[in-house]
Amino acid sequence: MGRLPAGTDRDEFHALVVRTDHDSEQAWQAVIAELMQPWGDRDYEPLVHFVDDPAWAGATVDEVLVAAAADEDLCVVFVADSVTMGSAHHGLLAVTTVPAEEYENLEEYEELRELGREFRTVPAGVHDIHANLSIANLDFEDFAAAAREAPGRVFRSL
Numbered sequence: 001m002g003r004l005p006a007g008t009d010r011d012e013f014h015a016l017v018v019r020t021d022h023d024s025e026q027a028w029q030a031v032i033a034e035l036m037q038p039w040g041d042r043d044y045e046p047l048v049h050f051v052d053d054p055a056w057a058g059a060t061v062d063e064v065l066v067a068a069a070a071d072e073d074l075c076v077v078f079v080a081d082s083v084t085m086g087s088a089h090h091g092l093l094a095v096t097t098v099p100a101e102e103y104e105n106l107e108e109y110e111e112l113r114e115l116g117r118e119f120r121t122v123p124a125g126v127h128d129i130h131a132n133l134s135i136a137n138l139d140f141e142d143f144a145a146a147a148r149e150a151p152g153r154v155f156r157s158l
Contacts, residue, residue, distance in 0.1 A: 010049040012073040015130035017092065018051040019080045020059045027085035028052070034090060034123035039157070046127055061095055061118065068097055075133045076140065078126050091120035091154045094129055094147075096140040119147035121155040128157050 010016050017035065019028060036046050056064070061079060068077045079093040095118040121129060121143075132138040147155035 010071060010074070011047070012134070014047040014049040015076075015078060015126050016049050016051070016068065016071070016074060017078045017080055017126070018056055018059070018064050018068075019053075020056050020064070021080065021082040021085045022054055022057045023082070024085050027090070028080065031080055031084060031090045031092070031123055035126060037124065039124060039127040044127065048126070061093065065095065065097060071097075073134075076129060078121070078130075083120070089122050089152070089154055091122060091152075092126060093118050094121045094126075094143065094155070098140065115141055115144035115148065119144045119155060120153065121147065122157070124157045125155045129155070 017031075022028075032050070035048050038044060039046055064077060064079055068074055074097050077095050077097055079095060081093055084090055084092050125143075129143050132143075133140060143155055147153055150156055
């Protein structure tokens with residue numbers, strides 16, 4: 001695999017979805033269709049920045065995080081990997097981009113370590129997660145804990 005493209009030119013209000021599995025165009029189109037549905041109690045417009053470049057094929061979570069680090073406004077990235085494409089619920093991998101050294105509170109960091117830096121979410125959950133994290137209404141740990149308690153350990157919208 002070659003180097004990942006640097007930068008995304010993403011608007012801060014757009015969730016970032018990176019496709020790392022290119023085996024099924026049909027599955028990818030289904031993921032996009034689900035992500036582009038209006039969301040929330042007021043049918044908000046979905047704002048999503050897609051990275052659909054074969055250069056990302058097979059990229060690991062760590063490689064995606066390194067490439068996403070240049071985006072200072074980004075607190076979570078969503079990865080469409082082989083699990084996403086192969087599952088009926090199309091659960092994307094939600095991964096925090098906040099490094100350990102940025103945690104002001106040791107207790108919060110310990111909670112993150114316990115819950116993990118990633119969890120699965122249905123496409124409809126992407127918008128809730130991104131919006132709430134962007135305005136610091138909830139923490140990544142809140143969503144990770146909800147995913148842990150959800151059926152199949154996959155977060156569904158609030």
